[in-house]
Amino acid sequence: MSFADYVASRWQELLVDAAQHASAVIQCTLIAAVLGVALGVAVHRSPAGSAVATALTSAVLTIPSFALLGLLIPVLGLGVAPTVTALVLYALLPIVRNTIVGLAGVDPAVLDAARGIGMSRAGVLTRVQLRLAWPAVLTGMRVSTQLLMGIAAIAAYVKGPGLGNVIFSGLSRVGSANAINLALAGTIGVVIVALVLDGAYVLLGRLTISRGVA
Amino acid sequence: MTGEGTVSGVEICLDQVTKRYPGSQVAAVDEFSMTIPAGQVVVFVGPSGCGKTTTMKMINRLIEPSSGRITIGGRDALSLNPDKLRRGIGYAIQQAGLFPHMTVGENIGLVPGLLGWQQQKVRARVEELLDLVGLDPAQFRNRFPRQLSGGQQQRVGVARALAADPPVLLMDEPFGAVDPITRGNLQDELLRLQSELRKTIVFVTHDFDEAVKLGDRIAVLGPRSSILQYDTPEAVLANPADDTVAGFVGAGASLKQLTLLRVKDVDLDEAVTAPTDEDPAALHVRLTMQNSKYALLLDARRRPVRWVHVRELVGGGALSTLGRPVEATVTQRSTLQDALEAILTEGGHVPVTGQHGEYLGVVRIDTVMDVIRTLREEHEHDHD
Amino acid sequence: MTTTNPRAERIRLFAQPVVVLVGLAAVLGVIASGPLDDIEQRNINVSTILGLTWQHLLLSVAVTAIVVLVGVPLGVVLTRRWARPAAPFVLVLANIGQAAPAIGLLVLFFLVTGATGFWIAALPIALYALLPVLRNTIVGIQQVDPSLVEAGRGIGMSASAVLRRIELPLAVPLILAGLRTSLVLAVGTATLAFFVAGGGLGVLIDTGDKLGRYSVLVTGAVLAMALALLVDWLGALAERYLAPRGLR
Structure with missing residues (x-):
């Protein structure tokens, strides 16, 4: 069966896998965004805190994903738990780093002005600082999403959802006619999902970044 | 400038030199003809975008002329290998253009090295040049450019341009990026050097006062590098060729020429x-x-x-x-x-x-x- | 991986090797001191561990060598004037290439060639790890101040001399940063090499999982983590001490 025939005959299953892949990556990026922004906000006033948070999250990113996933099996078993844990951990660095950089980049004069017109500290944070740091945070999320695409494929090893399963079933059918089709469909599928989500980020940026900032 | 040294520069002739960029209707430099006398400082001065830098860069062929002839000391510059040609022409640029990963000594010794000088000779030459530009060799030769002040960088830039003792020096706004006081000092220094060395110097600037101070002759350039006036600073100040030059000379021209005369x-x-x-x-x-x-x-x-x-x-x-x-x-x-x-x-x-x-x-x-x-x-x- | 926070880099430069070595010793100590059954003893012993670690390192070194030998020259070529229009296309291709999952490349290469072993793992991993070095070489050369290149030409250096003595040295810091990222990718992806019988520490992780011996799994995972963090640390050292002195 040619690759085109294969895709034509299995496109529904592939679409489900692709959707699950995208959904896992998006959800984990969102969780990481909440945690990462909170962490960034917590440490951004302290240079030492920022340095430690950046050092820790970037060290996490250095860890081989297969090793981390493997390490989570004894603790969390198989399935969703280890997958989400690993993906969120890997997504943290770009978001934390960019949140810190973005918050640090807000002009102190703007902050003075905001306090001066009577905004509370929380008001300044949510209505001024985070608004201005948003482009940087969004860029961090975009990088994280791309990063998670490949890692999510490996997560199929711990029975995570997504296109990794297609690749692994290709591997397990070595020698059969469809092995290469499966691996190719999984690999290309990840690339396509990655490109689509990257385009979505560009669109999201256009829609959500204040025109005064960009 | 009244020099004490013997002339070591050579004459540069530009004959109907034209630069035409592909896809552009008008020439960037249009039939530029000029004789630059040996041992003199000629300053190209004009508004930005007038083509003065382009004209200068055609002398060392950083920009290849589309047509025309250039001779340096009687030799046809356009028939030489450009790299060899440039090794015989000193080149100093704005912000010195020092290579940040090389020490002061390595920067200055680069051209002599390219010319295949013995290491010993290169070292001695570096020492001599640092002395010449007023920097203590022991203190400065092993420093990196970022460890120097702007003025010191410019001095090293001039030293590098002089390294192989070229008869001709091209200087492209070399003092443009330093503060006014340092600039004044560097200009004085250049005048002192020139009175000893008597090179042929082509100096590009947009600062008319600098042109008056440094130039034996000033070429006031207009659009497409057209020569509006090419004369001694005294003559340009006293008698601007047309309104454009007069405008460029600016108010207080009569006072400016007082810098040319001494008590x-x-x-x-x-x-x-x-x-x-x-x-x-x-x-x-x-x-x-x-x-x-x-x-x-x-x-x-x-x-x-x-x-x-x-x-x-x-x-x-x-x-x-x-x-x-x-x-x-x-x-x-x-x-x-x-x-x-x-x-x-x-x-x-x-x-x-x-x-x-x-x-x-x-x-x-x-x-x-x-x-x-x-x-x-x-x-x-x-x-x- | 490189961060943009110099202080964070400094913390990692000092803390990372200490934490890694202490942590590694602790975990291996606990595992080795406990009672080990037959399967565990077959997998957790000095010669197996050293052999797999060595294999993992060799794989990473081979990948890095390929990446440098291909990425740097290709990056240089793509910054030459005649090839410059091709640079964006190659970068887009390389970007898409990196968006492809490493596991997919590995499996595909194995299925297509029908072969297994060291090079069957090394080649796709190299392809995957190529982008950081390639991109940083291009960016590193492109960000060299054009006036320095012109100054070099202006004082009579040939185009190749300018490349060798000015452009490349000035691009070294960025190339080293790219190399560090590539190295980390290489070590990380080498844990997947066992899927195509390429060896490496992934073998221990997989064996431990398949045979239900978490001590074996943890040994492999911790070793792979330690190796990656140490290699990353070496990369950080290289970034710090191999860059031209005048640029530091």
């Missing part, structure tokens, strides 16, 4: 002088007889100390407490510009002193005004 170039006047111990009454008589209002009091070593007005002499009191102290003096080497400034401080005239501070005479404001008038008339005559 020793004009006749000094005699003031009524008196030793500080002279009898005030006797001085009053002398002043009245010579129809002068002021007397200049000199100390025992004939150094000017005070000005006394004739009216102050009637009240009595010792001469040494009368009048007001001399605030400014000039020497014979001061420019007339400096003298004029001192005259304005002193009130109509300024004492001129010799090597040991002794009184030589005074320069009056009338003398300076006469000089300006004569200069202007002379150059008007030149043009007829």
Whole structure:
């Protein structure tokens, strides 16, 4: 069966896998965004805190994903738990780093002005600082999403959802006619999902970044 | 510039040199012809975008001319290998263009190295050049560019340009990025170097004052590098060729040319002088007889100390407490510009002193005004 | 991986090797001191561990060598004037290439060639790890101040001399940063090499999982983590001490 025939005959299953892949990556990026922004906000006033948070999250990113996933099996078993844990951990660095950089980049004069017109500290944070740091945070999320695409494929090893399963079933059918089709469909599928989500980020940026900032 | 050294530069001839960029209707440089005399500093000055840098870069073929001829010391520059050609032409640029990953010594020794000099010779040359530009070799040769001030970087840039002792030096706004005081020092330094070395220097700037100060000749360039005027600074100042040049020369042109003349170039006047111990009454008589209002009091070593007005002499009191102290003096080497400034401080005239501070005479404001008038008339005559 | 926070880099420069070595010793100590059954003893012993670690390192070194030998020259070529229009296309291709999952490349290469072993793992991993070095070489050369290049040409250096003595040295800091990222990717992806019988520490992780011996799994995972963090640390050292002195 040619690759085109294969895709034509299995496109529904592939679409489900692709959707699950995208959904896992998006959800984990969102969780990481909440945690990462909170962490960034917590440490951004302290240079030492920022340095430690950046050092820790970037060290996490250095860890081989297969090793981390493997390490989570004894603790969390198989399935969703280890997958989400690993993906969120890997997504943290770009978001934390960019949140810190973005918050640090807000002009102190703007902050003075905001306090001066009577905004509370929380008001300044949510209505001024985070608004201005948003482009940087969004860029961090975009990088994280791309990063998670490949890692999510490996997560199929711990029975995570997504296109990794297609690749692994290709591997397990070595020698059969469809092995290469499966691996190719999984690999290309990840690339396509990655490109689509990257385009979505560009669109999201256009829609959500204040025109005064960009 | 009056040089003491022998001329080591060579003549540069540009003949109908044109640069046309592909896809552009008008030429960037249009049939530029000029002879740059050996051993002189010629300054290309003009607004940004006029093509002065393009013209200069065609001399060392960083930009290849579309047509025309360029000879350097009689040799056809366009038929040589461009890399070899450039090794024989010093090149200094804005912000020095020092290579940040090389030490000062390595930067300066680069061209001699390319020319295959022995290491020993290169080292000696680096030392000599650092000395020449006023940087202590022991202190500076192993530093990196980022460890130098802007002015020091520029000095190293000039040293690098001089490294292989090229007859010709191209300088593209080399002092454009430093503060005004440092720039003044670097300009003085360049003049001093040039009086020893007598290279042929093509210097590009948009600063007209810099052009006047450094140039033996100034080429005021207009659009497409058209030569609006090519003459001595005196002539350009006194007699701008057209309104564009006049506009570029700017207001105060007559004052600017005073920087070109020195006190020793004009006749000094005699003031009524008196030793500080002279009898005030006797001085009053002398002043009245010579129809002068002021007397200049000199100390025992004939150094000017005070000005006394004739009216102050009637009240009595010792001469040494009368009048007001001399605030400014000039020497014979001061420019007339400096003298004029001192005259304005002193009130109509300024004492001129010799090597040991002794009184030589005074320069009056009338003398300076006469000089300006004569200069202007002379150059008007030149043009007829 | 490189961070943009110099202080964070400094913390990692000092803390990372200490934490890694102490942590590694602790975990291996606990595992080795406990009672080990047959399967565990077959997998957790000095010669197996050293052999797999060595294999993992060799794989990473081979990948890095390929990446440098291909990425730097290709990056240089793509910054030459005649090839410059091709640079964006190659970068887009390389970006898409990196968006492809490493596991997918590995499996595909194995299925297509029908072969297994060291090079069957090394080649796709190299392809995957190529982008950081390639991109940083291009960016590193592009960000060299054009006036320095012109100054070099202006004082009579040939185009190749300018490349060798100015452009490349000035691009070294960025190339080293790219190399560090590539190295980390290489070590990380080498844990997947066992899927195509390429060896490496992934073998221990997989064996531990398949045979239900978490001690074996943890040994492999911790070793792979330690190796990655140490290699990253070496990369950080290289970034710090191999860059031209005048640029530091």
